[in-house]
Amino acid sequence: MKIYGAIEGGGTKFVCGIGTEDGTIQETVTIPTTTPEETMSKAMAYFADKGVEAIGIGTFGPVDVNVDSPTYGSVTSTPKPYWSGYDIVGYVKRVLNVPVGFDTDVNAAALGELLWGAAEGLRSCLYMTVGTGIGAGAVAEGKLVHGLTHPEMGHIIVRRHPEDRYEGKCPFHGDCLEGLAAGPAVEARWGVKASELGVDHAAWRFQSYYIAQALVNYILILSPEKLILGGGVMHQSHLFPLIRMQVKELLKGYVHHPALDQEIESYIVKPGLGDKAGISGALALAVKAAEALEV
Ligand code: ADP
Ligand code: ZN
Helix, strand or coil, X not given: CCCEEEEEECCCEEEEEEECCCCCEEEEEXXXXXXXXXXXXXXXXXXXXXCCCCEEEEECCCECCCCCCCCCCEECCCCCCCCCCCEHHHHHHHHHCCCEEEEEHHHHHHHHHHHHCCCXXXXXXXXXXXXXXEEEEEXXXXXXXXXXXXXXXXXXXXXXXXXXXXXXXXXXCECEHHHHHCHHHHHHHXXXXXXXXXXXXXXXXXXXXXXXXXXXXXXXXXXXXCEEEECHHHHCCCHHHHHHHHHHHHHCCCCCCHHHHCCXXXXXXXXXXXXXHHHHHHHHHHHHHHHHHHC
């Protein structure tokens, strides 16, 4: 069986792994995110003797995903030191000389979930992560959504909860969705680690209010067939029923579909691939990159 390489590039760590085209991840290694040169040379050393057909990379961004652009495959304007302008795809191609699939971490996860996870068999889905940051990727009509660049669904404007006095933590927008509801915002607002807040804490009312607003907007704009919520903060399983309830409340019955009216428990769900959604998504990008070459 052919072996494919996968890289899940995060702000604190890069997970590299190999797997097969049925979505099986055979092994992974973790490399700390330092400078691009150091991190990527360690990643390439890992893949050197693996004989991969192609590599898929799902990474933090913003990144240039436009294949016609001269800077395709590079990190663009990240505030993360050293990474701005770094050409990830160019480097991997030069070192390994195999096809490279490249997208945002959340688009990769959405594709992984569509092929092998919670959205298997569907033509569309949206994957949202609520962790150190908030981001979402989407597949629409069988294709990952791109445009001018790629969507930045974590930075949408949301209506503030009337009781929320926290100013917000996004370095660009203050109180955008990420600024109000990512893990660090929850911790800054309450002065306690998000993982240590009890299930009855008021934090979760705010949290579900903000996440539900985002989902309502995504439903209204993209109409995805499945909404998948991952990331560290979503380990708080009790958030799911709160979010589903708020989504119904905010939609006010305007959009009708059995998925919303009767089966919302199986519409707004955890990742089918669990915490492997990101690396599996990168594997999916590798498989797609190899397929694209076969045509
Ligand atoms: P990253 O977004 O960096 O890839 P994670 O998805 O693990 O990583 O998100 C990390 C964030 O999630 C941190 O802000 C952390 O406080 C928060 N987090 C991690 N586990 C939990 C938990 N069980 N409950 C609530 N928040 C959590
Ligand atoms: Zn923002």
